Amino acid sequence: MELVVKSVAAASLKTATLVLPVAEGGKLGAIAKAIDEATGGALASVLKRGDLAGKVGQTLLLHSLPNLKAERVLLVGTGKDAELGDRSWRKVVTAVLAVLKGLNGSDAALALDDVKVAGRDAFYGKTRLLAESLLDGQYVFDQFKSKKAEPRALKKITLLSAKAGASDVERAVKHAVAIANGMGFTRDLGNLPPNVCHPSYLAEQAKALGKEFKGLKVEVLDEKKIKDLGMGAFYAVGQGSDQPPRLIVLNYQGGKKSEKPFVLVGKGITFDTGGISLKPGAGMDEMKFDMGGAASVFGTLRAVLELQLPINLVCLLACAENMPSGGATRPGDIVTTMSGQTVEILNTDAEGRLVLCDTLTYAERFKPQAVIDIATLTGACIVALGSHTSGLMGNDDDLVGQLLDAGKRADDRAWQLPLFDEYQEQLDSPFADIANIGGPKAGTITAGCFLSRFAKAYNWAHLDIAGTAWISGGKDKGATGRPVPLLTQYLLDRANA
Template sequence: MEFLVKSARPETLKTATLVVAVGEDRQLGSLAQAVDAASGGAIGAALKRGDLAGKLGQSLLLHGLSGLKAERVLLVGRGKETLSDRQFRKMAASAFGTLKGLGGGDAALALFDVPVKNRDVYGVARLLLESLADGVYQFDQYKSKKAEPYALKKITLVTAKTEQAEVERAATHARAITAGMALTRDLGNLPPNVCTPTYLGEQAQAMAKAHDNLTVEVHDDKKLRELGMGSFLAVGRGSEEPPRLVVMNYQGGGKGEQPYVLVGKGITFDSGGISIKPGLSMDEMKYDMCGAASVLGTFRAVLEMRLPINLVGLLACAENMPSGHATRPGDIVTTMSGQTVEILNTDAEGRLVLCDTLTYAERFKPRAVIDIATLTGACLVALGSHTSGLLGNDDTLIRQLLDAGVAADDRAWQLPLFDEYQEQLDSPFADIANIGGPKAGTITAACFLSRFAKQFQWAHLDVAGTAWVSGGKEKGATGRPVPLLTQYLLDRLQQA
C-alpha cells in the first residue's frame, strides 16, 4: 500500500473515494462542511434522513454526489467528544474496513479536523498511518491459496499547506516504523523450523549487505565458549540448533559517539527444556524470539530514516529443547561476569541468555541499554495484553521510555525493582538462583538481570503480553515494541 501526502481542498480532489468524518448530532468538521457545501448539501441531507448517526465507527457510503470530483464519499462516524488514541484507531479501522472492500484503486482521507487528545497534526498523522498499515498486514506465505489482493493501492492524506511539512515528516517516520513492525511480525510468525538462531543471524547479515553503515558479526557456540558465556550456552545444550549471538553495529552518528544498545531475547522455540511446558498452546512458543525480532525491526526503521545516532543491537538467540544433553534443574553455571547461577527451572531460560549478553554490552560503553524480552507469563497476568512491563536502574531512562510509549501509542508501565525482591533469588549453592518463587515473577526476573547491568543505565521491557496475540484466527505477532523503541531514539535526537 502506498501512502502519500497532498495539500489540497478535499472537495477538489479527483479520487475513487473521499473519506470525511461526521460527529454525532450531525456535527461536521471544517473539511466535511466544505465537501457538504460543494455537493449542494448532500451530506447534510443524508444525516437529516437518519442514514448515519455519527457514532464512533459507523460508516455510510454515498455515490455520485454532484459538485465533487470524487466518485464516492465515505462518511465515518467519530462520536461526540475529542477522541482518545484508541477511539481514533477504531475510526480509522472502520474506514479502512470499508475501503478495502471497494473497487477503487485509491482513496483520499480528509480527517485532520478530527480532534485527538494530546496530539498535534504530526501525532494524528502518525497514528492514522500506523493504524492503516496494521490493517494492510497479511502473513500468508505458507498458504497454498494466497489472499486476494486489494483493489486499493494508494491512500492520500489530505492536509492544509501550512501543515504539509509536519504531515510529510510524520509520513516518513510512519513508513519506517511500519516497515520495522512488518519485519518483526514476519519473523515472529515464521515457523520455528525455519526461524532458527542461524536464520536470525542470516537476516541481520542480509540487512548489513544492504546498508554500508551497518556491520554484523555472528558469534557461534565456539566463540561463546571463548567469551565465557556459560549461562547462554546452557540454554541451547539440548537442541540440535546451535546458539548464536548476533552483534549489529549501526554507525549513523559521530565517530566515537557512545551508542545506545538494544538487547533482544531470541529463543526461537521454547519447549521449557527439562522443565517442559504443558502441550496446550506450546506452538506459540515460536514467539519467544520476538524481543530479538523487535530489535531487527527497530534497526529497519532506523536505517530507513537514516537517523544520526550510533546504535548496537545484540540478539541472544538459542532454542530451548529437552534431550540427554539438556541442562537440568539443579545445574550450576558460570556466567561471563563470573557470577554463578543455580538453574532451578530450565523454563526460566530467557534471563540466562540475556545476562551474558548484558555483560557483553559493557564493551560498547553505552549511553543506555534496553533489553526486550518475552520474559514472564507473570507480566501477562499483571498487565494483560495491552501494556508492556518496564523496570530498570535509572529513573531518567524509565521516564523517557514511558513518554515514548505514550507518544507512539505503544505504552509501558513501570513495576518496582526494590531491594527486598532480590532476596527471593538467594541460593544456598551459587551466587544467585534463576527463579525467585511464585510471587512477583516479573519483578524477580528483572532483579536477576539487574545483577548484570550495574555498569550502565539499563531498562528492561517485558513484552510477554504485547508481542503477540494468542489463539484463534487473530493469532500472530504484533510488531511491538518497535514503535516505542523507535520513538525513544527519535526523542533522543530531538533533545540532543
C-alpha cells in the same frame, strides 16, 4: 500501499473515495460543510434521514454525489466528544480501512483535518498514529498458504492537509512508514514456524540486512565463541538442541565516532519447550513467539536504518532454542556466567534471563549511553498487566521516564514495576551466587532483579513484552510488531528527529 500528502481543496480532488468525518448528531466540520455546499446539501439530507448516527467507527458509503470529482464519499463517525482518545482514533481509522479494502477503487483521499485527538498536535502526532494504523492494517502473512490472499485494489491513500501543517504531516508519514516496515519485519519473523526460524536463520537475516543497508556491520558469534567467552549461562540454554545458539551483533554508526552508542538487547529463543522443565502441551505452538524481543530489535533497527537517524546503535540478539534432550541443562545445574557470577538453574523454563545475562555483560564493551533489553520473559507479566501494556523496570529513573514517555507518544505503552532490594532476596541460593527463579511471587519483578545484577556498569532498562508481542489463540493469532513503535520513538527522541 503508498501514502501521499496534498494541500488541495477536497471537492477538487479526483479520487475513487473521499473520506469525511461526521460527529455524533450529524455535525459536520469545515471540510465536510464545504463538500455539503458543493453537492447542494447532499450530506445534510442523508444525515437528516438518520442513516448515520456519527458514533465512533460507524460508516456510510455514498455514490455519485453531484459537483464532486470523487467517485464515492465515505462518511465515518467520530463520536460526540470534542477530542478523541488514541483508541477511538484508531477505531475510526480501522473502520475506514475496512471499507476501503472492500472497494474496487485503487486510491482514496482522507479529509480528516477537522478531527481532534487528545494529547496530539493537529498535524504530526495525529497523522503519525493514523498512518501507522493504515499501514499496519494492511499486513498479511500468507507465505505458507497454498492460496494467497487476493490482491487488493487499494494502492494509494492521499492525506489532505492544510498548507500550514503539510511539512509536519509529511514528516509524520515518513516516520510512520519506517515504523510500519519495522513492525512488518518483526511480525514476519515472529510468525515464521520454528522449523524455519531458528538461530542460524536469524543470523542469515542479519547478514541480509547488512547487505541491504550500507553502514551496518554484522558479526555472528557461534557456539564455540559463546563458550570461549565464558558465557556459561547462554551456552547452557542451547546445549540441549540440535540447533546451535548464536549471538548476533549489529553495529550502526549514524552519529559521530566519539558518541557512545545506545544498545538494544533482544531475547531470541526461537522455540521454548521449557527444556527439562517441560511446558504443558496446550498452546506450546505459540512458543515460537519467544523470540519476540530479538524480532522487535530487528524491526527497530530496520526503522532506524530507513530513517538514517544520526545516532550510534548496537543491537545484540541472544538466539537459542530451548529443547529437552540427553544433553540439555537440568534443574539443579550450576553455571558460571561471563560476569563470573554463578547461577543455580532451578527451572530450565526460566531460560530467557540466562541468555540475556551474558549478553548484558557482553554489552559493557561498547561503553553504552544506555542499554535496553527486550524479552518475552514472564507469564507473570501477562497476569499483572494483561496484553495491552509492557512491563518496564530499570536502574536509572531518567531512562525509565524517557521510555514511559516514548510509549505514550507512540501509543505503545509500558508501565513501571519496582526493583526494590527486598525482591532480590527471593533469588538467594544455598549453592550458587544466585538462583534463576525467585518463587511464585512477583515473578516479573524477580526476573528483572536477576537481570539487574548483570547491568550495573551502565544505565539499563528492561522491557517485558510477554503480553504484548503477540496475540494468543483464535483466528487473529500472530505477532503484533510491538514494541517497535515505543523503541523507535525513544531513538527518534534521542536523535531529535
